[in-house]
Amino acid sequence: MIRLQGIHREFQVGDQIVHALNGVDVEIDTGEYIAVTGPSGSGKSTLLNLLGLLDRPSAGTYTLDGTDVTSLTDEQQADTRNKKIGFVFQFFHLVPRLTAAENVELPMTLAGFPPDERKERVAASLADIGLAERAHHRPDQLSGGQRQRVAIARATIMRPSLLLADEPTGNLDSRSGAEVIRILEALIELGITLVVVTHDEKIASRAQRRIRIVDGGIETDVRVQDNAR
């Protein structure tokens, strides 16, 4: 369902050109659980941003569910992000003045769902991650782990087929991190495609497929048939 062909991404920094990605080719099937690893500055976040349509490649094509998404208009890309893709960030990126429920509701609000349906789905989603009684708390009243759980609820409220997580546990202690990973992995059972960028070998080892990126290129791409979960 995802096919990247000859993806390049260059950044102009002053009079210097930084090659963040140098010709990445990869195919990802629906329902895969992929861990992306690699040294700092190797291009992991850049790859994830491209997959999430937050960025456009300098060269190459990106086909998502059969459509070439690089040629879509801003409006169409926004719609794709809204309906097909969920994003979880290292720094949570919750809107500080909105409550947990309102943050989770945001993608549905943007999509124009009627308020009743929004409220119903948000309540169910918060209950799923065990934060029902925190619905009306603002982010600064929540712990890091709780914030990341709210962020996951927000990323999945539109029932996307692809969930991208950039170091989702990077800012959490190991116990909260494990809880976050448990919630993410539960989503795979529901058929979601999960791509996680991580520095944590323990987390990476749980994925069926591990892609290691070095200097903007794929160094290894390993599928583990019988993973030791």
Added chain:
Amino acid sequence: MRVSDIFQFALASLAGYRTRTILMLLAMSIGVAAVVILTSLGEGARRYVANQFSSLGTHLLIVLPGRSETAGASPSTLMGETPRDLTLGDAEALSRSRHVRRVAPISVGMSAVSWSSRERDVIILGANADFIDIRRWKMARGRFLPRSNLDEAAPVAVIGEKVRKELFGAQNALGQWLRIGDYRFRVIGILGSSGQSIGVDTEELIIIPVASAQTIFNNPSLFRILVEAKSRAAMPLAEAAVLDTIRQRHQGEEDVTVITQNAVLATFDRIFVALTLTVAGIAAISLAVAGILIMNVMLVAVTQRRAEIGLLKALGAPGREILELFLAEALSLSVVGAVAGLLLGQLGSLVIRQMFPEFPAFAPWWASVAGITVAVVTGTLFSLLPARRAARLDPIDALSRR
């Protein structure tokens, strides 16, 4: 996104940045309040003058000897002739017109007036019985001039309040004989003080029959003739009749000027409307300044809220929707600010009216409408630039903590 959600989101973010919001509201509302208060002052001045004029009587024509220059040079003035005087005969003839209710011939002069040992110089007004009704003045005591033929020089006088006080002090003035020039007059009435009336102070004059005044001043020509038309509608007819009569009596020369209440009022009206527009314009500049302030604050807001904007984009908001969100914020701000300003302005003009009751400081409706419109339009226009900047933000740039 639904329109109601857009505004709800906008209002929530305005409430989230309280200081900034209050600052912008203040700028907006002061601008609108300035428009309302300044125009209410201009309008108040206009109405004040209009009221003063209507105290003169609304269907009044004033006939002056001589042709006014604005009406174009007539052959007689070109040849340097002095125009014919207005006489009692002219006044008599004017009063016979179908469109004229009554006339008052007036002659004016200054004379020494004395009673017992006291003496003073006083303005002497020669008039007739109809004069007091035409000018809408009131008597304090006694009677006004009696009804009689215009050429009858009765020795009676009606005196102003201040004249009375200065000549008679605590003594009763009614029925006393005072001396004006070389003639003796009996005081038959005392004028009420009718406030300020354009041009004359009713307290500082003496009114005597016009024929008596002509005798004292030894001058048969009139200062002017006041003509009251039968109705407001009859004013143009009365004016034509006046000119017609004068032409017939003055060997075909139209050597008088007729001033109508309306013409004078219209001139003042134009002046004050221009004045009001000017102050409204000046006040509108403060709205433009408010607009620029809003633009500035919005630009800062966009920079501060980069992360939020990037996030909204990541969650599926297209650039257009970001633009709408920021414009909705600007629009809500402007509307609330403008309405607050309107209330503030109305309150301000109410206070002015309370402090100066005879000054009707009411903001004209168009000023309120214009003030609100300009506020909303500038508020929104000046937010367009920051909103577009927000809409074009790159989501990863906005999200990264670089």
